[in-house]
Amino acid sequence: MIMDVSGAKNAVELAMDLFKNKDLYGLEGEFFEATERLADVFKALERTFSKQQNRELGKKGYTFLEVEQYKMVLNAHGK
Structure with missing residues (x-):
């Protein structure tokens, strides 16, 4: 009911339709592979x-990386 009144239901349905047609440009596989990596x-x-x-x-929601951890991320992305 709240979704109907606020118009959110229409926005969600529109977004779902867009996701159903996400392969319009043939990029679905590339996006999936990049996300997986x-x-x-x-x-x-x-x-x-x-x-x-x-x-x-856990406390702050972030932490700083050690040098080796940073290098690991960069190496994984070919840098």
Whole structure:
């Protein structure tokens, strides 16, 4: 009901229609592959976090990377 009154339902339906037609330009595979690679890199990065980094992430919502972690991210992206 709230979605109907606010107009959000129409916006959601429009967005869903766009997602159904996301392959309009033939890029669906490329986007999926890039997203998969990014997810894999960040999962690997998370596994290298120290206890302190995990605490900071939980408390502040962010943490600073160590030099080796930063290099790992750059290397994963061909830099």
